[in-house]
Amino acid sequence: MLEEEFDIDALKRNETADFVAEVFYEELKFILNKDLDQMLIVENNGMNSRALSKDILDVSTLYKSISSKYKEFLVLHLSRNSIYHQLPEILFHPLVISTPSMSNKEVVEAIKENKRRELRNLNFFQPFDTDLFNESSKIINRHLNFLTDDDASENLFKIAQKILDAKLDIPKVKLFKLFFKLCNSEQLKENLPVIEDLIYEVLDLKVTLKYTPKIFNKIPFNTLGNGLLGIDFGLHGNVQSEVDDITVCILLNESVEDYNELLKNINNVKIILSFLIISNREIFVTYHLTGKLDFTLNNKYLGYDTYLN
Numbered sequence: 001m002l003e004e005e006f007d008i009d010a011l012k013r014n015e016t017a018d019f020v021a022e023v024f025y026e027e028l029k030f031i032l033n034k035d036l037d038q039m040l041i042v043e044n045n046g047m048n049s050r051a052l053s054k055d056i057l058d059v060s061t062l063y064k065s066i067s068s069k070y071k072e073f074l075v076l077h078l079s080r081n082s083i084y085h086q087l088p089e090i091l092f093h094p095l096v097i098s099t100p101s102m103s104n105k106e107v108v109e110a111i112k113e114n115k116r117r118e119l120r121n122l123n124f125f126q127p128f129d130t131d132l133f134n135e136s137s138k139i140i141n142r143h144l145n146f147l148t149d150d151d152a153s154e155n156l157f158k159i160a161q162k163i164l165d166a167k168l169d170i171p172k173v174k175l176f177k178l179f180f181k182l183c184n185s186e187q188l189k190e191n192l193p194v195i196e197d198l199i200y201e202v203l204d205l206k207v208t209l210k211y212t213p214k215i216f217n218k219i220p221f222n223t224l225g226n227g228l229l230g231i232d233f234g235l236h237g238n239v240q241s242e243v244d245d246i247t248v249c250i251l252l253n254e255s256v257e258d259y260n261e262l263l264k265n266i267n268n269v270k271i272i273l274s275f276l277i278i279s280n281r282e283i284f285v286t287y288h289l290t291g292k293l294d295f296t297l298n299n300k301y302l303g304y305d306t307y308l309n
Contacts, residue, residue: 044122
């Protein structure tokens with residue numbers, strides 16, 4: 001019995017009772033450690049200005065006879081409109097409940113009957129109100145637990161994939177981490193030490209980033225009329241761009257056994273950098289073996305099994 005196990009009055013004084021009813025209901029299930037969906041009844045009392053926007057008016061228990069036994073229900077009294085309140089009143093009540101020929105006693109009885117009819121209608125729509133509340137509670141729960149709820153997490157993953165629009169071969173949890181980091185990308189732009197940390201968090205790769213001068217070996221000028229700028233006007237030799245390139249060095253502790261894995265990491269690094277550096281920088285990715293290499297003659301091929309850095 002809920003009343004014997006828990007102090008219902010104390011639950012009503014819980015600070016979450018000031019939140020919307022769906023949030024309070026999820027907290028109630030956590031506190032009671034029970035699945036309340038099959039024992040929930042929602043009683044909507046209609047919108048009331050005296051409630052001062054408080055969604056939860058009261059919490060109580062109710063016992064009903066179900067198949068020759070009594071079943072306990074948890075009743076949430078809400079200051080919300082029922083389906084009944086939102087339908088035209090003419091469907092359930094006459095426009096006038098009295099006539100000039102009625103005595104005072106008959107008028108009072110007509111008013112009471114009108115009230116009884118309202119209660120019957122509220123009871124009729126109560127299961128529908130409860131089901132609608134359960135569905136809205138599930139939606140709220142997905143919003144509150146979008147990183148832990150399976151359905152919400154899958155939806156968020158698809159949204160992150162769509163927004164990033166990048167062919168990143170990384171686990172879901174890493175993609176979430178990258179997505180949330182990129183939400184503050186203005187703080188990461190061109191910040192090489194912070195980007196190094198980000199790549200380590202997302203790809204588990206230690207990297208070093210540095211700017212390298214961009215040198216044009218070929219003359220980057222087009223034909224101007226009948227003259228070729230740089231040839232006919234005496235501008236010969238290499239040309240250095242005003243915008244540097246980015247060189248990434250992946251630091252490896254041991255030799256690479258799977259070359260496709262290395263290519264995947266290089267591609268992932270380039271994609272992540274594309275979000276965080278200006279687009280006209282070219283990205284060069286190299287790798288450096290920091291661990292000790294043993295070379296045994298006749299067992300390894302120089303340049304194939306052994307890396308010369």
